Amino acid sequence: MNQVLLHRYAVLWSFCTLFLVVAGGLVTSNDAGLSVPDWPLSYGKLMPPMEGNIFYEHGHRMVATTVGLLTIGMVVWLMCAERRRWLKNLGWISLLAVIAQGVLGGMTVIFLLPKPVSIGHACLAQLFFSTTVAIALFTSGGWQRGRQFVDDSGAPPLHWLALAAAACVFLQLALGAAARHQAIGILPHVIGALLATGMVLWVTVRVLMRHAGHDALRRSALAVLFITILQVFLGIAAYMSRVATAEAPQPMPVMVGFTVAHVAVGALTLASSVVLAIQIFRHVRRPLAELQTEGVAVPSA
Amino acid sequence: MNSIFVSVLAASALFVAGCGGSKAPETAKEESAAPAATAPPIDEANAATITGKVAFTGDKPTMRAIDMSANPICARAHAGSPQHSEEVVVNGNGTLKNVFVWIKTGVPDRQWPVPSTPVEIAQKGCTYGPHVIGVMAGQDIKIVNDDPTNHNIHPMPKVNQEWNESQPPNGDPKLKKFAREEVMIPVKCNVHPWMRAYIGVVNHPFFAITGDDGTFTIKGLPPGKYTIEAWHEKYGTQDVDITVGAKESKTQDFDSAQMKTS
Structure with missing residues (x-):
């Protein structure tokens, strides 16, 4: 029962974190990052008037505070109820990440949006969300039921392919953040989209072709595939809406909507590719003969 | 296996947290520009x-x-008559408003007296008025909030020190100045992202801004050879070389079609 509640809490935590990513995206898209010039207070208060863009910036801070408290709650819960040491450690890492994220957020305000800090803030948000999703997975009933091994042979190994796909997605998110904060142009992000989409297609098609009968692998692969395709279309829509409203005197809702959706689904793309990689590492075995050929030490049975 | 993933996530998180280094405020830019050597009095009779x-x-x-x-x-302040962007304001006589015209090169290198009167920029109806102002380096800018709402004032210079301060409803005016010449400094309010103004900061008093008739006048210029520039926020700049003699009055027109964006 406790495990079920812990998992539900982790899912709630993940949803709140995704909402935080959306809130952060709204801040950037509405150009609200410096609408509250002070930090950690807002206009010297805990609760400033929520007018104009202050609504987005202070709202982001409020959601961030909530997620911070939820993270503390998660760590306490893991320390009290969880037996797996590595999962407790992951909880602590998530707490460190959310603290670092808060400090980076404060630095963006105090130092007037320095690009490396703003990009770091955006990237860490994505990693933190993936961590919350991973913890939700590790606390799930499906995870508790144990492994259902399947064999996968051939080069490149599926494990490395899954890791490479997740890494490409993260790199693509970093390029997107850099473009969004005007550190680079849009071209690297477009090229990155081709690379990341190609890697995702490679790993998901291979999983679906070879292991469609494995529930966890099939579901994870389909999720990554669907989310990535959605993300590509949102990226095109976000770019087109930005071009179409470039002459507008203020951020227009159509641009804000598509761009924030692109940011949020980007977070889901990374999280789902991380989950797929985790599932592949958990359930997929490589044949002993293949490992021995590569010189990997294989313990005797 | 699981520990591999824990390590990967941890390393990634720490890497990203570490790579977002801070940029120290560029305090050097806060210095006042070095005054030029003492020059002979200005010969106003021959200007x-x-x-x-x-x-x-x-x-x-x-x-x-x-x-x-x-x-x-903000919406109530413009009820029935919505405010339009001031990015391009074409006057009734076919001229362009809000063009900053200044002597870009050729002005004698001397310490020109800085006016003691501040140039005012007001936040009223959630817009800046005027949209474009010009000041001398070191001259006070008086920033007024006439609105019953919060604003933040955020100039984004490249040469001078950037800053961002809030101003409460009907709060006390702020006096600010920029130490170095910079044409132009965009100013925005992040609370109301449509609010935008521009400040031209120059080392001498030879500048003007076109108004409702699209004209400008630059007086008191020592005889000499100059480059005069017209700047507009959308159309860019147009530079013209001009030579003026003692007591001479010259006409120099500009055209938006001749302006180029950088």
């Missing part, structure tokens, strides 16, 4: 004048109405 206008050529763009519904106080 020249340049006048002119900035013509607008092409199809008159339609400026979009600003949606101020994000802040009802």
Whole structure:
């Protein structure tokens, strides 16, 4: 029962974190990052008037505070109820990440949006969300039921392919953040989209072709595939809406909507590719003969 | 296996947290510009004048109405008559408003007296007025909030020190100055992202801004050879070389079609 509640809490935590990513995206898209010039207070208060863009910036801070408290709650819960040491450690890492994220957020305000800090803030948000999703997975009933091994042979190994796909997605998110904060142009992000989409297609098609009968692998692969395709279309829509409203005197809702959706689904793309990689590492075995050929030490049975 | 993933996530998180280094404020830019050597008195009797206008050529763009519904106080200030963007304001006589015209090169290198009167920029109806101002380096800018709502003032210079400060409803005026020449410094309010103004900061008093008739006048100029520049926020700049003699009055017109964006 406790495990079920812990998992539900982790899912709630993940949803709140995704909402935080959306809130952060709204801040950037509405150009609200410096609408509250002070930090950690807002206009010297805990609760400033929520007018104009202050609504987005202070709202982001409020959601961030909530997620911070939820993270503390998660760590306490893991320390009290969880037996797996590595999962407790992951909880602590998530707490460190959310603290670092808060400090980076404060630095963006105090130092007037320095690009490396703003990009770091955006990237860490994505990693933190993936961590919350991973913890939700590790606390799930499906995870508790144990492994259902399947064999996968051939080069490149599926494990490395899954890791490479997740890494490409993260790199693509970093390029997107850099473009969004005007550190680079849009071209690297477009090229990155081709690379990341190609890697995702490679790993998901291979999983679906070879292991469609494995529930966890099939579901994870389909999720990554669907989310990535959605993300590509949102990226095109976000770019087109930005071009179409470039002459507008203020951020227009159509641009804000598509761009924030692109940011949020980007977070889901990374999280789902991380989950797929985790599932592949958990359930997929490589044949002993293949490992021995590569010189990997294989313990005797 | 699981520990591999824990390590990967941890390393990634720490890497990203570590790579977002801070940028220290560029305090060096806060220094006052070094005064030039003491120069002989200005010979006002022989001073020249340049006048002119900035013509607008092409199809008159339609400026979009600003949606101020994000802040009802701002929206109420323009009830029944929505505010339009001031990015391009074409006057009734076919001239361009809000063009900053200044002597870019050729002005004698001396310490020109800085006016003690501040130049005022007001936040009223959630817009800046005027949209473009010019000041001398070191001259005070008086920033006023006439609105019953919060604003933040955020100049984004490249040469001078950037800053961002809030100003409460009907709060006390702020006095600010910029130490170095910079044409132009964009100013925005992040609370109301449609609010935008521009400040031209120059080392001498030879500048003007076109108004409702699109004309400008630069007086008191020592005889000499100069480059005069017209700057507009959308159309860019146009530079013209001009020579003026003692007591001479010259006309130099500009045209938006001749301006180039950098």
